[in-house]
Amino acid sequence: MKTLSSKQLFIGFSKIGLSGFGGVLPWARRTIVEQEKWLSSDEFNAMIGICQIVPGPNIVNLAVCVGSKFAGIPGALSAVLGLMLGPSAIVIILGMLYEQYSYLPAIQGMLLGISAVGIGLIAGTGLKMMRNEFNYPPMLIVVAFTVLAAGYFHLGLGWVVLIATPIALYLAWKKSGKA
Numbered sequence: 001m002k003t004l005s006s007k008q009l010f011i012g013f014s015k016i017g018l019s020g021f022g023g024v025l026p027w028a029r030r031t032i033v034e035q036e037k038w039l040s041s042d043e044f045n046a047m048i049g050i051c052q053i054v055p056g057p058n059i060v061n062l063a064v065c066v067g068s069k070f071a072g073i074p075g076a077l078s079a080v081l082g083l084m085l086g087p088s089a090i091v092i093i094l095g096m097l098y099e100q101y102s103y104l105p106a107i108q109g110m111l112l113g114i115s116a117v118g119i120g121l122i123a124g125t126g127l128k129m130m131r132n133e134f135n136y137p138p139m140l141i142v143v144a145f146t147v148l149a150a151g152y153f154h155l156g157l158g159w160v161v162l163i164a165t166p167i168a169l170y171l172a173w174k175k176s177g178k179a
Helices: 006-019 025-035 041-053 058-101 105-135 137-152 157-175
Strands: none
Touching (some): 025 041, 025 058, 041 105, 105 137, 137 157
């Protein structure tokens, strides 16, 4: 297994935190899987899946998991600190500026454009993560169910996870060849 220092984790997660303001999952995946190759795509998908069902922000949970995997508790702390320090300072400054200039039409338009970019990045990351599921088509049942349950039937996250998890676990078990 690859080992990373707390410093490497701090720097890597600082880049993630500063790159993906407001929606860092696309940047986290790009950095962790594609650029640094700390995790494989399957490892990332499994880890983010776990991080989504435990309490707290998904990306902070991911920083804890990745940091602790490679450098234990100091790595987890370094990853979270790297992820949060820069963006926290920027948010404080932007909040002060927004308080002063939020009434300007140009600022309001800029915020609409930024939100559209965020939606596109999240959708693109979701599609990249789903690519791995095409290797085992039965898992697409879980993807379709999740989209229908959340998008069409408006079920809450808890219900979707509660219903989809047994199906996903069974299919993953079959995929691993243990069935």
